[in-house]
Amino acid sequence: MSPSATTRCASSARGSGPEPVSAAHGLYGGPPPALAIAPPGALQTSPLTPGAGTLEALADESLDSFTVLAPPGAVERRYVLAQALRSLKPGGRLIAMAPKDKGGARLKREVEAFGCAVGETAKRHHRICEVVRPAAPTGLEAAIAEGAPRLHAGLGLWTQPGVFSWDRVDPGSALLVGHLPPLAGKGADLGAGLGVLAHAVLASPTVSALSLVELDRRALEAARRNVGDPRATFVQADARTWASDGALDFVVMNPPFHDGGAEDKTLGQGFIAAAARLLRKGGACWLVANRHLPYEAALADAFGKVRLAGEGGGFKVYEAVK
Secondary structure, rough: EEEOOOOOHHHHHHHOOOOOOOOOOEOOOOOOOOOOOOOOOOOOOOOOOOOOOOOEEEEOOOOEEEEEEEEOOHHHHHHHHHHHHHEEEEEEEEEEEEEEOOOOHHHHHHHHOOOOOOOEEEOOOEEEEEEEOOHHHHHHOHHHHHHHOOEEEEOOOOEOOOOOOOOOOOOOHHHHHHHHHOOOOOEEEOOOOOOOOHHHHHHOOOOOEEEEOOOHHHHHHHHHHHHHOOOOHHHHHHHHOOOOOOEEEEEEOOOOOEEEEEHHHHHHHHHHHHHHHHHEEEEEEEEEEEEOOOOOHHHHOOOOOEEEEEEOOOOEEEEOOO
């Protein structure tokens, strides 16, 4: 969608950020088709979809409808709902849903707290809320402020609720940082998050370039602010399918192992396969994982030499050389 000069900018609710975009219908996430189908041409705004629009860039009272698969985190969910209501015209229609055990049981109360009359149905383990946007919803600015990007005083990093380990340094990443040797050459941080591993990697003056590859746009934008190094480049992509410009000398990663709240060991296995594909012969992958995850076989299949470099706190660090 192209910027529209005629849309009205809501400075208090949206804050500084991208120019507003025009659209008729909004979409957040991937609602199951059996529960709701967004109108054709709906603008996707999920931060987990490369190339999607952003909630923050939607103009006030500009949309006719919004369909939302609400995220599981309470602060993140209220932020998304408030942004959706902000962007709807008075009388516009909001359809929001969530699995019952991942926020759905609270969804109706949360939408009602914005001054909306809510119709609720249950289907396929989801709660579905339908709303006609009132003329003056309440509490939108507070919910948006609570879920917005911020500089976290304790971390000293930019972050946002909904991002992995948004308010603490992940202990697995901390363990990996403690075992990384000075690296050299061209490398990648797969699933880079807020840039914690990148900070450690770029402390080595012999690193010539580092690609931070991250699917979550919010984390990537925070990493841009956290990693102020000209050797760093930032890529929104699925690390499992990303292609580098030439073979890499090293890869570092703390791969995810949850998808939609459910444990999925194949995610980490996919990251391992990607690292092996990206590295030159003799290149090294440094990986941290929860101790219970069975990555040893995948590492042995993909790499010529694998060693356990350290462990502690329920995590293990591996160095794998191609």
